[in-house]
Amino acid sequence: xxxxxxxxxxxxxxxxxxxxxxxxxxxxxxxxxxxxxxxxxxxxxxxxxxxxxxxxxxxxxxxxxxxxxxxxxxxxxxxxxxxxxxxxxxxxxxxxxxxxxxxxxxxxxxxxxxxxxxxxxxxxxxxxxxxxxxxxxxxxxxxxxxxxxxxxxxxxxxxxxxxxxxxxxxxxxxxxxxxxxxxxxxxxxxxxxxxxxxxxxxxxxxxxxxxxxxxxxxxxxxxxxxxxxxxxxxxxxxxxxxxxxxxxxxxxxxxxxxxxxxxxxx
Amino acid sequence: xxxxxxxxxxxxxxxxxxxxxxxxxxxxxxxxxxxxxxxxxxxxxxxxxxxxxxxxxxxxxxxxxxxxxxxxxxxxxxxxxxxxxxxxxxxxxxxxxxxxxxxxxxxxxxxxxxxxxxxxxxxxxxxxxxxxxxxxxxxxxxxxxxxxxxxxxxxxxxxxxxxxxxxxxxxxxxxxxxxxxxxxxxxxxxxxxxxxxxxxxxxxxxxxxxxxxxxxxxxxxxxxxxxxxxxxxxxxxxxxxxxxxxxxxxxxxxxxxxxxxxxxxxxxxxxxxxxxxxxxxxxxxxxxxxxxxxxxxxxxxxxxxxxxxxxxxxxxxxxxxxxxxxxxxxxxxxxxxxxxxxxxxxxxxxxxxxxxxxxxxxxxxxxxxxxxxxxxxxxxxxxxxxxxxxxxxxxxxxxxxxxxxxxxxxxxxxxxxxxxxxxxxxxxxxxxxxxxxxxxxxxxxxxxxxxxxxxxxxxxxxxxxxxxxxxxx
Numbered sequence: 001x002x003x004x005x006x007x008x009x010x011x012x013x014x015x016x017x018x019x020x021x022x023x024x025x026x027x028x029x030x031x032x033x034x035x036x037x038x039x040x041x042x043x044x045x046x047x048x049x050x051x052x053x054x055x056x057x058x059x060x061x062x063x064x065x066x067x068x069x070x071x072x073x074x075x076x077x078x079x080x081x082x083x084x085x086x087x088x089x090x091x092x093x094x095x096x097x098x099x100x101x102x103x104x105x106x107x108x109x110x111x112x113x114x115x116x117x118x119x120x121x122x123x124x125x126x127x128x129x130x131x132x133x134x135x136x137x138x139x140x141x142x143x144x145x146x147x148x149x150x151x152x153x154x155x156x157x158x159x160x161x162x163x164x165x166x167x168x169x170x171x172x173x174x175x176x177x178x179x180x181x182x183x184x185x186x187x188x189x190x191x192x193x194x195x196x197x198x199x200x201x202x203x204x205x206x207x208x209x210x211x212x213x214x215x216x217x218x219x220x221x222x223x224x225x226x227x228x229x230x231x232x233x234x235x236x237x238x239x240x241x242x243x244x245x246x247x248x249x250x251x252x253x254x255x256x257x258x259x260x261x262x263x264x265x266x
Numbered sequence: 267x268x269x270x271x272x273x274x275x276x277x278x279x280x281x282x283x284x285x286x287x288x289x290x291x292x293x294x295x296x297x298x299x300x301x302x303x304x305x306x307x308x309x310x311x312x313x314x315x316x317x318x319x320x321x322x323x324x325x326x327x328x329x330x331x332x333x334x335x336x337x338x339x340x341x342x343x344x345x346x347x348x349x350x351x352x353x354x355x356x357x358x359x360x361x362x363x364x365x366x367x368x369x370x371x372x373x374x375x376x377x378x379x380x381x382x383x384x385x386x387x388x389x390x391x392x393x394x395x396x397x398x399x400x401x402x403x404x405x406x407x408x409x410x411x412x413x414x415x416x417x418x419x420x421x422x423x424x425x426x427x428x429x430x431x432x433x434x435x436x437x438x439x440x441x442x443x444x445x446x447x448x449x450x451x452x453x454x455x456x457x458x459x460x461x462x463x464x465x466x467x468x469x470x471x472x473x474x475x476x477x478x479x480x481x482x483x484x485x486x487x488x489x490x491x492x493x494x495x496x497x498x499x500x501x502x503x504x505x506x507x508x509x510x511x512x513x514x515x516x517x518x519x520x521x522x523x524x525x526x527x528x529x530x531x532x533x534x535x536x537x538x539x540x541x542x543x544x545x546x547x548x549x550x551x552x553x554x555x556x557x558x559x560x561x562x563x564x565x566x567x568x569x570x571x572x573x574x575x576x577x578x579x580x581x582x583x584x585x586x587x588x589x590x591x592x593x594x595x596x597x598x599x600x601x602x603x604x605x606x607x608x609x610x611x612x613x614x615x616x617x618x619x620x621x622x623x624x625x626x627x628x629x630x631x632x633x634x635x636x637x638x639x640x641x642x643x644x645x646x647x648x649x650x651x652x653x654x655x656x657x658x659x660x661x662x663x664x665x666x667x668x669x670x671x672x673x674x675x676x677x678x679x680x681x682x683x684x685x686x687x688x689x690x691x692x693x694x695x696x697x698x699x700x701x702x703x704x705x706x707x708x709x710x711x712x713x714x715x716x717x718x719x720x721x722x723x724x725x726x727x728x729x730x731x732x733x734x735x736x737x738x739x
Binding site for chain 2 (some may be wrong): 001018019021022023048049050051052053054055056057060066095096097099100102103104105151239243248251
């Protein structure tokens with residue numbers, strides 16, 4: 001399906017800032033499950049930006065602004081055509097190698113109680129990953145979880161809208177899934193993206209992908225308890241939510257604020 | 267190893283002077299009484315004038331100290347050096363190939379030669395470096411390989427420092443001082459020059475400028491500032507190369523490129539010899555609280571607009587746990603047997619080896635995997651029972667955090683001490699430059715443990731230095 005996305009953020013640098021530098025991970029790439037029809041990222045200074053691929057294969061815009069005055073706005077707009085492949089992305093053709101995604105990070109630390117009982121299931125990796133997704137949903141997705149408490153897990157300081165709270169929950173579950181998979185020697189990575197919701201408010205979302213030597217990368221959305229569908233638009237991948245932060249800035253003043261996110265069928 | 271008398275580099279067991287030292291021994295014999303003691307006093311004056319000092323971390327005085335210099339040079343024959351330098355070149359080529367591989371396709375891990383998790387889960391592995399293609403494929407351009415000698419033909423590599431090795435200024439100043447103190451000796455003995463180092467450093471740095479640089483690349487030395495223990499060396503090397511010495515605040519990134527603030531406006535920078543640790547290089551990518559680095563520097567690097575020397579993430583190749591695999595690394599990438607040996611190393615995560623280590627800790631040397639400068643280590647034979655008990659506990663708690671090696675009988679060299687000339691233990695750090703080619707300065711920095719019987723040569727722990735002579739044929 002065709003999905004139109006409009007994503008708007010803003011940063012207010014502290015007064016007297018000489019040079020604000022910021023890195024944008026706001027450009028989706030085409031792949032097995034999606035084709036980017038058109039996409040643009042707009043901000044002051046974008047014409048002078050350095051553009052390159054980062055360690056995880058994401059498209060990065062690196063922008064700076066001398067003596068910025070007042071808030072700096074950043075907007076990403078575009079249309080992506082998605083298809084439902086039950087989350088199967090296939091084998092990567094280039095780098096980085098899946099083994100990189102065995103690295104443990106602070107955000108993906110999990111207790112052994114989350115994954116210990118799957119140790120005997122290593123021969124059936126696909127079955128294991130589905131069972132793990134269910135387990136993560138049960139253990140970490142309970143009602144007692146308060147979105148507000150989880151915000152730090154997200155690695156970003158942003159104003160919390162309904163969509164943001166959902167994203168923080170989603171990130172927590174994805175981190176649980178990723179940490180458990182890695183502990184079981186299965187490469188797993190974080191995916192930032194957009195979701196066209198069914199009864200869920202559309203907007204920013206986060207899920208996980210795990211590696212199978214036969215099928216390649218496969219998506220798992222522990223928050224929705226499904227493999228990603230044609231309603232998921234992949235934005236960037238990384239070790240965790242922190243390494244896929246859409247906007248990272250120095251100095252970042254009071255943080256990056258989300259002004260608006262709209263995700264609609266086009 | 268360990269149970270025989272240490273190898274003396276000047277005298278054979280029967281007291282005859284070894285060939286490389288003959289001319290020096292004769293010269294010493296000819297000196298009038300007190301000549302050496304006068305030389306030693308003069309040396310101190312020379313070093314005070316040169317201003318070479320270092321700061322000892324954690325010392326109460328917090329003062330700058332003069333590193334002790336010994337007036338008797340350490341001598342290596344041309345034949346010995348040929349073998350050493352061949353072995354060093356082999357190592358630095360293999361380790362750079364290893365760095366390229368672990369930050370690209372990781373073939374060595376796929377081949378099962380090194381455990382995958384030892385690399386990707388290592389704190390010294392820098393995921394942000396995946397896929398970076400540095401100029402000429404070189405990651406570690408400036409290397410200081412720590413070598414010890416235990417016999418006439420027996421050399422061991424202790425550590426391959428591939429991050430930001432320091433001390434090269436001592437090598438240069440030791441030679442400078444020696445030439446002032448005993449010019450006649452250099453008439454008698456043909457010694458390979460070391461003073462080409464700054465020129466070779468400049469050539470190496472120029473050779474690894476980004477491909478798109480037209481004309482002569484602009485090089486700067488990036489220092490954390492005057493409070494760093496090696497600040498003298500940073501300013502010395504910048505001066506010797508004719509490069510600007512900068513702190514983070516002197517540089518900025520604009521349009522993905524790096525510039526230096528100058529009185530005549532911004533000047534584009536192509537190559538940065540940085541003496542700031544990875545974590546502090548760029549608050550945007552690494553530690554956000556770093557005030558020493560340049561925001562966006564890593565992005566400019568990643569975009570291919572500047573060369574960082576050494577590259578971030580080179581620490582994975584001199585990690586103490588990876589060290590044990592260097593012979594396999596050499597074989598994997600070069601298809602050669604390693605010329606220089608590693609010190610046999612016990613792996614404490616292995617139950618049997620750990621049991622041996624705990625039993626024999628009084629004979630062994632224990633090092634922290636991520637430690638340096640002689641801090642956080644235990645030298646079994648000179649330690650107290652309490653220290654041994656403390657390290658046993660530490661090893662049991664975190665076996666992966668320590669490597670353990672036998673106590674090596676480091677070779678000794680004649681050294682001028684209060685009681686006259688006496689043997690003292692030494693090590694050697696040759697300096698290697700890797701760019702368009704590998705350039706190894708003949709000799710290097712000899713560190714000497716000035717306390718009788720001591721094996722700890724670190725300047726922070728009471729070690730001194732000697733001028734190191736490689737004889738020319």
